[in-house]
Amino acid sequence: MSSSTGPRRPTMEDVAEVAGVSRGTVSRVLNGGHYVSPDALTAVQRAIRKTGYVVNQHARSLVTQRSDSIAFILSDPQDRLFEDPNFAILLKGCTQALAERDITLLLTVAGTQEDRKRVGRWVTAGHVDGVLLVSEHAGSPLINELRARGLPIVAAGRPIGHERDISYVAADDRDGARQLVEHLRSRGRRRIAIITGPIDTPGGVDRLAGYQDVLGEPDPRLVANGDYTQDSGARAMEELLQRAPDLDAVFVCSDLMALGAVAVLQRAGKRIPEDVAVGGFDDSKAAVSATPQLTTIRQDFARVSVEMVRLLQDSITSGGRSAVILPTELVVRDST
Amino acid sequence: MSSSTGPRRPTMEDVAEVAGVSRGTVSRVLNGGHYVSPDALTAVQRAIRKTGYVVNQHARSLVTQRSDSIAFILSDPQDRLFEDPNFAILLKGCTQALAERDITLLLTVAGTQEDRKRVGRWVTAGHVDGVLLVSEHAGSPLINELRARGLPIVAAGRPIGHERDISYVAADDRDGARQLVEHLRSRGRRRIAIITGPIDTPGGVDRLAGYQDVLGEPDPRLVANGDYTQDSGARAMEELLQRAPDLDAVFVCSDLMALGAVAVLQRAGKRIPEDVAVGGFDDSKAAVSATPQLTTIRQDFARVSVEMVRLLQDSITSGGRSAVILPTELVVRDST
DNA sequence: CTGAAAGCGCTTACAG
DNA sequence: CTGAAAGCGCTTACAG
Known part of the structure; x- marks a missing residue:
């Protein structure tokens, strides 16, 4: 559209003229070819090729009220x-x-x-x-x-x-979180922290809810917030280590944040999973590329x-x- | 648009009626408010708010021949x-x-x-x-x-x-490649390999050309192709090490590929830069996050x-x- | 199967 | 400053 170069672009009128039919017939060919004789069909198709016609979407949408x-x-x-x-x-x-x-x-x-x-x-x-x-x-x-x-x-x-x-x-989300936290418990973990997503997102709210379903009202020292970025996971982990140095597991609400958390834990000399077990969420590539590979929750995106x-x-x-x-x-x- | 719910959306005609003016005046208000009396202006603005009018882009584009x-x-x-x-x-x-x-x-x-x-x-x-x-x-x-x-x-x-x-x-690209390769030479490197980008892209062609500007027709054993992904950088580096184990530098045509190349070199026991110097291209985050940090060419994206x-x-x-x-x-x- | 005609919702000279 | 009118390029009943 627009551009000062080139001649006027062909319209249905042009195609109709070349094909020797009416605009209506051209339109019918364009919209499925119903109620069009074989002769008219081929004439119109040829004319379209000859003129290089392309439908004007605005005109079409104006009448159909659709944009596709x-x-x-x-x-x-x-x-x-x-x-x-x-x-x-x-x-x-x-x-x-x-x-x-x-x-x-x-x-x-x-x-x-x-x-x-x-x-x-x-x-x-x-x-x-x-x-x-x-x-x-x-x-x-x-x-x-x-x-x-x-x-x-x-x-x-x-x-x-x-x-x-x-x-x-x-x-x-909620059930996934439940599964992961129950898994941590079944491994004998008792001080299970959580790094949540943003609390104005469902992944933030619902995964925390799942955690609480299993553990009840949490010790506030075991809860830190992230925003799904790797950096935020690292920062949250630092916070947690400071507030609750005795934690023996952490459920991180995204694999990417878990990457950040793992790095901080390792820097702090914690062995994973011996000292601290880490669970993620998403089952993204990050979960597999991490060392050690992450236990996580798979979502089928x-x-x-x-x-x-x-x-x-x-x-x-x-x-x-x-x-x-x-x-x-x-x-x-x-x-x- | 479309959707079976809700009443018919208001048109300029509706606005004009509510405001007690003509369609033309409404349109003028919408398109900058030139040649409109203050009274008409406020009447139209009020009517727009009251009706919840939003322009129909298809109708507008049909006449203006623009879509913005x-x-x-x-x-x-x-x-x-x-x-x-x-x-x-x-x-x-x-x-x-x-x-x-x-x-x-x-x-x-x-x-x-x-x-x-x-x-x-x-x-x-x-x-x-x-x-x-x-x-x-x-x-x-x-x-x-x-x-x-x-x-x-x-x-x-x-x-x-x-x-x-x-x-x-x-x-x-070409001058950037030249700068990097000249830099490698100034560091005393003599067997300088290259991992190129795809040869049907300008970054693939022109960076190779810059390399040749400095070094002349290259030893084919020193040239390998990648596709800008990290994996392809790793694969290309393996190839190069096999074909030219005596190489002492490699110009990798993107930082991301360089990441892959660095990993392969390290796995092969090569020290960077002592044994093999590595240059990248892009000055992306990857260049700084790499160990060691990459010498590279900055593009101002x-x-x-x-x-x-x-x-x-x-x-x-x-x-x-x-x-x-x-x-x-x-x-x-x-x-x- | 086909054409003539109405109409989608705008903008923009043109008169006034 | 304002309104009436033409026209943008299509689709779709409506007759035939």
């Missing part, structure tokens, strides 16, 4: 996207699942409040038929704005405060993306809302 | 995006530079041939005003298709075979993104074409 595009909105400081391998898997899965339906996935990063505003405007202006929301924090205004427009939305992870309003696909796309399609075509909770699985390795 | 969106097309197997920190910096810089102009940046990943086709259709259907092309390999059909449509394009890195056709911003956005704007508004080559800089650390 989906937004993947990442509400997070952009760096996270690149540090966290889960996002990559999610994005890839969604792209593929949508590509099969010939729908383009557009990734938009909305890290700052201002970004979210701009993206909100952009989305509600009709650019996309639906939105996949990733890493939206509690209280973000984006969800409300999108909902007010009646835009179909599917969230990755439980959308805190909107569980009833919008569809979502989540791993069973490939499946999450497939389900997200399915729910979004449902929501677009029928307005349905639903939640899918996928099971999580304990993977025992050398760190516990 | 830009595509960032990553023509690469998707994983690269996440493994290579340069992409992250580039993406972030472009997003910011465009946000300042209130333009949304859409990231599209086109890893497979089929993806590229779909994206080609999508782009040429008018969804965006211009394209930032990243990591396009030589011979890819995407460039030709976009050019045929007269779409403004700016490439990151020299677009092999299209240097005259499309704008691009590149670091001075932040500046690359700013320049890319500037050139694209030029191209959109005036159809101009140009190339910007940014200087590279030797950063000496402990590995040489």
Whole structure:
């Protein structure tokens, strides 16, 4: 579009003229070829090739009220996207699942409040038929704005405060946490600390809840917060060691944070798992590349993306809302 | 858009009626408020708020022939995006530079041939005003298709075979390579190997050319190819050690590959830099996190993104074409 | 099976 | 400063 170079781009009118038919017939060929005679079909196809015609999506969308595009909105400081391998898997899965339906996935990063505003405007202006929301924090205004427009939305992870309003696909964080902590107990650990995710995310809240399901109200000295980055895991571990030097296990709510925690423990001269057992969450590459390899909880992100796309399609075509909770699985390795 | 829920979304007609003015006046308010009386202005603004009006982008674009969106097309197997920190910096810089102009940046990943086709259709259907092309390999059909449509394009890195056709911003790869290899020589190294990038990318070709500028036609045993991943760097290093066990330096054409090479050298009992000096390229985080820290070539990716956005704007508004080559800089650390 | 026509929701000269 | 009107390029009943 635009650009000052080149001649005017061909329209359906041009194709119709070349093919010797009406605009309506060209349109029918473009939209499945129903109710078109074989002669007209080939004439139009030839004319399309000859003129180099490509549909004008704006004109089409104006009448169909659809755009055949989906937004993947990442509400997070952009760096996270690149540090966290889960996002990559999610994005890839969604792209593929949508590509099969010939729908383009557009990734938009909305890290700052201002970004979210701009993206909100952009989305509600009709650019996309639906939105996949990733890493939206509690209280973000984006969800409300999108909902007010009646835009179909599917969230990755439980959308805190909107569980009833919008569809979502989540791993069973709480049960995963339970499994891991029970495993630590079965190994004879008694002073089990936790490094949580951000408390305004479902992974932060629900994994802590799972920990409490098993251990009851925790000793506050055994709880530290991280933000899923490796650095934050290291800082939290330092805190814990200072406050509770007698801890004999730590459940770290993401593998990446666990990497940071492991480094700090080793620097402090703690043997893993002899002195301190370490459990992670995600079963990402980090879990396997770590030394020792991490016991962790597997989430099936490939499946999450497939389900997200399915729910979004449902929501677009029928307005349905639903939640899918996928099971999580304990993977025992050398760190516990 | 779409979705079966909710009432019909308000149009300009609705706003005009509520405000007691004509559609034309509403439009003028929306487009800068010129030639509008103060009374009309406030009436319209109030009516917009009351109705919750948001412009229909398709209708607007249909008449303006602009979309106010830009595509960032990553023509690469998707994983690269996440493994290579340069992409992250580039993406972030472009997003910011465009946000300042209130333009949304859409990231599209086109890893497979089929993806590229779909994206080609999508782009040429008018969804965006211009394209930032990243990591396009030589011979890819995407460039030709976009050019045929007269779409403004700016490439990151020299677009092999299209240097005259499309704008691009590149670091001075060749000179950077020259600097690094000269530095290795100045350290007394005589058997200097190279691990190149893919030979269908400018970084692959031009850095090798810089190496040859300094050393002349190389001993083929001293040349191995990688694909910018860490693994490929390791594999290439193994090859080199086998073919030329007497090498005393290696210029690795990306820091990430250098990480792989360093690991292999250390496993082989080589001391760095005493036995083998290692030079990287990019000055990424990897260079600093490595042990020993890498001597490398700094590319200013932040500046690359700013320049890319500037050139694209030029191209959109005036159809101009140009190339910007940014200087590279030797950063000496402990590995040489 | 096909064409003529209405209409999607905007912007922008053109008169006034 | 403002309104009426043309037109952007499509799709889709509606007749035939």
